[in-house]
Amino acid sequence: GAGVSQTPSNKVTEKGKYVELRCDPISGHTALYWYRQSLGQGPEFLIYFQGTGAADDSGLPNDRFFAVRPEGSVSTLKIQRTERGDSAMYLCASSPSGPGSVDTQYFGPGTRLTVL
Amino acid sequence: RKEVEQDPGPFNVPEGATVAFNCTYSNSASQSFFWYRQDCRKEPKLLMSVYSSGNEDGRFTAQLNRASQYISLLIRDSKLSDSATYLCVVNTFNKFYFGSGTKLNVKP
Numbered sequence: 278g279a280g281v282s283q284t285p286s287n288k289v290t291e292k293g294k295y296v297e298l299r300c301d302p303i304s305g306h307t308a309l310y311w312y313r314q315s316l317g318q319g320p321e322f323l324i325y326f327q328g329t330g331a332a333d334d335s336g337l338p339n340d341r342f343f344a345v346r347p348e349g350s351v352s353t354l355k356i357q358r359t360e361r362g363d364s365a366m367y368l369c370a371s372s373p374s375g376p377g378s379v380d381t382q383y384f385g386p387g388t389r390l391t392v393l
Numbered sequence: 394r395k396e397v398e399q400d401p402g403p404f405n406v407p408e409g410a411t412v413a414f415n416c417t418y419s420n421s422a423s424q425s426f427f428w429y430r431q432d433c434r435k436e437p438k439l440l441m442s443v444y445s446s447g448n449e450d451g452r453f454t455a456q457l458n459r460a461s462q463y464i465s466l467l468i469r470d471s472k473l474s475d476s477a478t479y480l481c482v483v484n485t486f487n488k489f490y491f492g493s494g495t496k497l498n499v500k501p
Contacts, residue, residue, distance in 0.1 A: 312491075317493065318494075319491030319492050319494050320480075321491070322488050333487065368436060368437075382439070382489065383439075384436035384438070386435070386436050
C-alpha cells in the first residue's frame, strides 16, 4: 500500500515568509510525528499527534511553529516569519498506534526547506 | 548532555568485514530502543528493534545493556549495500530521541 507522503518535496522561500508543509500518513495510522533534521544530525522531535490532538508539542522550537491534524489523518506543519535557521529537512512519520507501544514509525521522504 | 550519543565515524571497512557500532543513552527510564538506517538524502528506515535479551536478524545483531545504558549493533559479512548512516533511537516518556548517526562505508 501507499506509504507516508509529504509535499512539497522541496520548498525555497525568503526570510520572513510563511510556509506550510503537508504530511499524508499511512491510512489507518493514528499516531503522526514531525521531526526536523539538519545536515549531519539525527532527526529532532517537534510534535506528536494521537488522532486529532497534539499529544506532545514540546519539541516545537518557538511560537512561529504550529501544526494541525484536524481530521486525524493529514497534518500540516506551519512556520510563520521564516528564518534562515529554519532551513532543514522536515520529516513526517506515522505509526499504527503510538510511542507507548513498540510500533514501527514509517517515515515519509521529507520536505527540504531552504530559507534564503 | 544529549539524550543519545553515537560515534559519528565514518567507519571504513572492506567487504566481508565485521563492524560494530555503539550508542549510549542518558535516561535510565527509557523504554524502547531501535536502530534505523538512513541512506544519503533519504528518510530513515527501521532496521531492527533492540530487546534486553539481544536479537538477531540475518547478519545484524543488536544488544541492549540497561545497566550501562548502552546499545550496540553488529554487522557481519559487510556488503557494499550496507553503506549508510545508522541511527540509534531511544523512546523516553513517549518521545523518540535520535542519535546523530554513525556513518558506515563498505569498500570493495
